[in-house]
Amino acid sequence: MGADAAPTTVTANASEDGAQGRIRAQRAVTDTLTGPERGDGRVIAEDAAAEAGESDDLRTMATTVIMVLGLTVLVAVAGVATTASLTVVERKREFGLLRALGLGGAAVHRMVTVECALYGVLGGVLGLALALPYSWLVVRVAETSAPFSVPAGQLAAVLIVLVLVTAAAGMVPALRASRTAPMVAVAGSD
Template sequence: RRTGAAGRLAVAGVGGAPGRAASVSVVVALGVCLVGSTLTCLASLNAYERYRQAVEAPADFHLYPRDGETLDRTLATDLASRPELADVTAFRTAEVVGSARSATVSDLDLGTVRAGVGLTARTGSLDHLEPAHVVVDAEHAHRLGVRAGDRVTLEFEGRPVRLTVAATLPGAGPYGGNFFVPAADLTRMGAGAAPTTVTANASEDGARGRIRAQRAITGTLTGPERGDGRVIAEDSAAQAGEPDDLRTMATTVIMVLGLTVLVAVAGVATTASLTVVERTREFGLLRALGLSGAAVHRMVTVECALHGALGGLLGLALGLPYSWLVVRVAETSAPFSVPAGRLAAVFTALVLVTAAAGTLPALRASRTPPTVAVARAE
C-alpha cells in the first residue's frame, strides 16, 4: 500500500504465479548461496589466518632472559624511551596447575598484541579483562569443559585460586600462554614483580625500520649498566606476511561464481520478457483502467526486483549453515565469521541487477496500448 498501485500489482503478480516465481528465484538462490557461502568461508579462514599470525608473531622483537637469569625491571622503560621502538610491553608468566596438569599463566594484555584484531574469542569477549577473570586457550578450555561465564580453579604453589572465565580462545595463546589474567591477580597469586618477557615493535615499517629498531635494542641491552648478553632478542617480523595466496584464491573463486549470478540474472530477464508477452492483454486492461505507462514500467521492474530479493533471502538462508559446516570441517579452530557488510552488498547489488534486467521488458510493457485489451476481448 505504501508503494502505490504499481507496488501492489507487482506483489500480486509475483504471488499470483508461484511456479514462475519459484523457477526464477531458485536459480538466483543458487548463485547467492554459492557466493555467500564462499565469502563466509573465506572470511572465517582469513580471520583464522590473522589469529595464527598474531599468535606466532605477536611482536617484532621478543626479549627474554637466559636460564637462571631475570630481566631488569627498568628494561621496558628504557626501551620505550627509544624513538625507534613502539608498543613496548612487559609481562610476567608463572606455572600453575589446572585439572591436575601444569600450565602457564600470564598477565599479558591481549589487546597489546600486534594486529589485535586478529585475536578473536570463541566464547566471551577480549575487550576488557576484569579482576578475578581469566582468558583460557582452546586446549585447556576443552580439557576443563569451560566457556565464558564458567568458574575455573588454578593452583599456584599449592594455593587454589578461583577465577571466572571471561573468554576462551579458538586456538593457542600468544607466547605459549594457557591462561591470561590481570596483572593484579597474578601479583595476588604470589608471582614475582620482575617481568619475564619484554616485547617491542619497530616504529617504522619496512626493513629499514626493523634494522634501526634492532640496533636500538642492541644498544640498550649492551649498555654498561646491564653488561653483555643477558637478554636474547628475537626478530619475528618476517613471519607475519599477508595471506596473499588466500586473497588470490578468494578473488578467483568469486569471479568464477559470478558467472552463476550472471546466469541467474539472464534467467530473470528472459522470464520477464516471456511474462510481458503472456500478459499483454492484462497490461492493456491496466492502461485502459487509467494506469500510466510509467506505473506499468515500475510494476514490471519491481516484480524483477522481488524475484532477486526472494532468491537472495533463500540463498543466504541456505548458504550460511552450509558455510558453517564447511568451516567446521576445514579448520575446527577457525572462528566462524560472517561478513555482514559484504553479504548485504551482494544482496543489494543482486536486487538492483535483477531490477535492471527487467528494464527492457518493462519498457515494452509500458508501451502496451489500452486498445489491446478491447481488441482481444471476446
C-alpha cells in the same frame, strides 16, 4: 591436562636459504630441544617460501570462487531478464486491460520493474538461508582455528546490489510492457 611443559612450537631463522639451511637449522633445534635429559621429541622444519606457496594457493582458490560466483550472478541476471520478457509477452492482454482501466504507462513500467526487483530479493534471501548454514558446516568440518563469523554489512551490500541489478535487468521488458496499447485487451482473443 597431560601436556609436557616443553614448548610445542619454536620459530628459528636459518643462516642460509634453501634445503641445506633448513637441514642445518633442523639439526640445531633438534639437538637443543631433544636428548636423554630433555625427553624425546620430533622437530619438523618448514620453509617460509613453502608457506608463501600455500598462501598463493589459497588466494588462487579464493579468486576462482569469486569468479565463479560472478558468473553465477550474470547467469541469474540473464535469467531474470528472460523471465521478465516472457512475462511481458504472456501478460500482454493483462497490461492492455490495466492501461484501459486507467493505469498509466509509467505505473505499468514501475510494476514490472518492482516485480523483477522482488525476484532479486527472493533469490538473495533464499541464497542466504542456504549459504549461511552450509558455510558454518564447512568451517566446522574443516576444523580450522578460524572462528565462523557473518559479515553482515557486506552481505547486506551484496543483497542490495543484487536487487538493483535484477531491477535493472527488468527495465527493457518493463518498457515494452508500458507501451502496451489499451486496445490489446479488447482486441482478438487467444
